[in-house]
Structures are given as structure tokens and as C-alpha cells.
Amino acid sequence: MSNNAPPSIFDCGYYLFEDFLTNDSVADAAVGKNRWEIDAISSGADTLSYETAGGETLLRMTGGGAGDGDGTALSLKDDSVTVSNAGGYFRTRVRIPNIAGNALAGNNFRIGLTDVVTSSEPAVGIWIDCDAGVLSLDCASANGDLTEPVSIGDTSVLTSGTTMILGTTYNMEVVWHGNNGNADPGPDTVELFVNGIPAAKIENALIDSAETMDPKITHWGDTGGASTLELDVFGYELKSHLAR
Numbered sequence: 001m002s003n004n005a006p007p008s009i010f011d012c013g014y015y016l017f018e019d020f021l022t023n024d025s026v027a028d029a030a031v032g033k034n035r036w037e038i039d040a041i042s043s044g045a046d047t048l049s050y051e052t053a054g055g056e057t058l059l060r061m062t063g064g065g066a067g068d069g070d071g072t073a074l075s076l077k078d079d080s081v082t083v084s085n086a087g088g089y090f091r092t093r094v095r096i097p098n099i100a101g102n103a104l105a106g107n108n109f110r111i112g113l114t115d116v117v118t119s120s121e122p123a124v125g126i127w128i129d130c131d132a133g134v135l136s137l138d139c140a141s142a143n144g145d146l147t148e149p150v151s152i153g154d155t156s157v158l159t160s161g162t163t164m165i166l167g168t169t170y171n172m173e174v175v176w177h178g179n180n181g182n183a184d185p186g187p188d189t190v191e192l193f194v195n196g197i198p199a200a201k202i203e204n205a206l207i208d209s210a211e212t213m214d215p216k217i218t219h220w221g222d223t224g225g226a227s228t229l230e231l232d233v234f235g236y237e238l239k240s241h242l243a244r
Contacts, residue, residue, distance in 0.1 A: 013082075014240040068226075086241035114127050114216045146206065
């Protein structure tokens with residue numbers, strides 16, 4: 001590349017953008033323009049549908065209703081992504097819709113980078129965790145796991161500064177940067193922003209650039225019984241730079 005040319009997406013190592021604007025059907029086990037793979041969690045998968053709202057396209061994930069713990073994990077190529085001291089980010093736009101029968105209680109999701117297609121805690125990854133609307137930021141590694149609960153001062157954005165509001169759409173961004181000094185250097189800092197507001201920060205992160213994971217959108221219910229809880233995902237963006 002010429003020194004005068006603008007940066008290319010190929011300089012970053014990995015770049016992904018998904019807005020669910022596609023002519024393809026979710027019925028063929030491939031979702032969105034990137035053809036995310038569908039894995040059922042437990043015995044009842046979500047029903048997936050493309051919707052529109054306010055001129056935007058979105059993916060609606062509706063719980064299968066078969067039983068407690070049922071849901072769906074959407075993922076791309078296994079072990080395809082690493083995070084490093086060169087930095088990176090992922091972004092998502094989500095909503096727990098305020099429609100009849102939906103609720104925060106029992107409505108759970110993980111969005112980001114993980115290594116599992118179940119509701120079990122990932123062994124490796126960086127992700128946004130939602131447990132009945134309560135948000136946290138997680139960074140898991142073979143070197144040790146770190147979790148930071150979300151806390152912001154603006155209670156009009158999150159109830160008590162911690163919990164999503166039914167029917168509210170959220171722009172969430174996770175960024176990683178710095179050097180944790182591992183033999184395979186990873187970031188030392190991971191931060192979450194909710195609607196542009198600093199919401200959680202993990203310092204002294206332990207993940208390294210030899211650990212692999214893949215893009216993941218996971219939704220499930222744990223109401224203690226059958227559930228048709230819903231999550232709207234408007235999009236997902238990822239940029240992960242190669243280790244320096």
C-alpha cells in the first residue's frame with residue numbers, strides 16, 4: 001500500500017459488518033449477509049425473523065418456548081478471531097422489545113467474541129453479558145477470568161445505572177487496547193460504552209493473542225419454565241488488529 005493511501009480493512013486482520021439487510025431467508029440455517037450458523041441451545045431453538053423498525057433492519061430472536069434454558073447461538077467460523085496488543089473493537093445495537101408477553105426477567109444474551117454455542121460460561125472471549133437486563137462486561141482466558149458489572153450515572157439510560165429498559169434501543173461498543181505483557185501479547189484494558197457513556201472497564205486483562213474465539217450472538221431464557229422472550233439485534237461490527 002502507498003504511504004499516502006487511506007487505511008484498508010485488510011490492515012486490521014479481521015473486519016466484519018452485519019446489518020441483517022439480506023434477501024436470504026433464516027429458514028436455511030444461515031442468518032444475515034454473513035450467513036451466521038444457527039445452533040439450538042438445549043431442546044428449543046429461538047424463532048428467528050427479519051423485521052424493520054424506524055427504517056432499520058433487525059433480527060428478532062424469539063424464545064422457542066419449550067423450556068427453561070432454551071435459546072439460540074449464532075456464530076461464524078470457529079476459532080477465527082484473536083485479540084491482541086494492537087487493539088480492536090466490536091459494536092452492537094440491541095433492544096429487548098416492549099411487546100406483549102416480553103419481559104426483562106429471564107431474558108438473557110451474550111454478544112461479542114466467545115468459544116461456546118451454549119448458555120454455559122465461555123472459557124475464552126470478550127463479550128457483553130445480559131442477565132435479565134442487568135449488564136456486565138466479561139473477559140475470559142485460560143490465564144484467568146475477569147468480570148466488571150456495568151454502572152453509569154445516567155439512570156434514564158439504564159435503570160439504577162445497571163439494567164436495560166424494556167423497549168429502549170442501545171448502542172454498545174467494546175474496545176480493547178494496551179499490552180498485558182503476555183508471551184503472546186494481548187490487551188491490558190477492555191472497556192464497554194453504552195450509548196457513548198463509559199459503562200464498565202476491565203484493567204489488567206489476561207487474555208492473550210494465541211487464544212481463539214469467534215463472533216457470537218447468543219440468546220436464551222431462564223424463567224424456570226417455558227418462555228417466548230424476545231431480543232432485537234440491529235447489527236454487529238467487529239475489527240480486530242493483528243498482534244504487533
